[in-house]
Amino acid sequence: MSPANVRPVLRAGYGLGLLLTVVPLVDLGLGLRPFHPLELGWRLAAFGQLGTTLMLPLIGCFVLAGTAILLEDGQVLRAFALVAGVAVVLLSAALLGFVQDTLELRSALRPEELRSRSFAFPKVVLAYSTTIWVLLWLAVGVYRVWRRQSLVAKRERESVLIVREATARHREGHAGAP
Numbered sequence: 001m002s003p004a005n006v007r008p009v010l011r012a013g014y015g016l017g018l019l020l021t022v023v024p025l026v027d028l029g030l031g032l033r034p035f036h037p038l039e040l041g042w043r044l045a046a047f048g049q050l051g052t053t054l055m056l057p058l059i060g061c062f063v064l065a066g067t068a069i070l071l072e073d074g075q076v077l078r079a080f081a082l083v084a085g086v087a088v089v090l091l092s093a094a095l096l097g098f099v100q101d102t103l104e105l106r107s108a109l110r111p112e113e114l115r116s117r118s119f120a121f122p123k124v125v126l127a128y129s130t131t132i133w134v135l136l137w138l139a140v141g142v143y144r145v146w147r148r149q150s151l152v153a154k155r156e157r158e159s160v161l162i163v164r165e166a167t168a169r170h171r172e173g174h175a176g177a178p
Contacts, residue, residue: 020060
């Protein structure tokens with residue numbers, strides 16, 4: 001089976017990747033309504049729910065990246081690396097915000113309340129940290145693949161131009177011969 005025959009099937013990977021990435025995040029956003037980002041309790045709940053929701057979007061990102069690599073889609077690879085890099089920065093900021101809010105809450109809680117809530121913190125920190133590292137690893141890997149594919153494509157274009165110029169010079173040299 002030729003690669004041209006499987007391209008339409010591979011393109012379906014973009015749809016699957018987008019579904020796996022976007023739907024859980026939209027579902028989370030709808031579940032967090034009404035929005036009260038100035039309330040400490042709401043922020044902690046939102047950070048915690050996002051931390052547990054990140055697995056499917058991360059799998060979706062992997063599907064998107066894999067599809068773009070298989071299709072050698074340079075524009076998607078470049079865009080993915082950029083968006084994934086921005087997501088790493090935003091998730092890192094969210095993790096820092098979660099830690100700050102947790103420390104603020106710890107100082108306000110009584111010891112018996114603190115014991116009942118102590119399990120959520122490591123779980124959320126682990127979820128965020130793991131997601132950040134995997135997404136960073138994926139972003140850097142995709143960027144490297146994109147750079148490599150860009151360099152190969154550039155070399156191919158340059159070699160075609162060299163062949164065309166050599167062919168043109170060869171024809172010019174033979175044009176004046178009897």
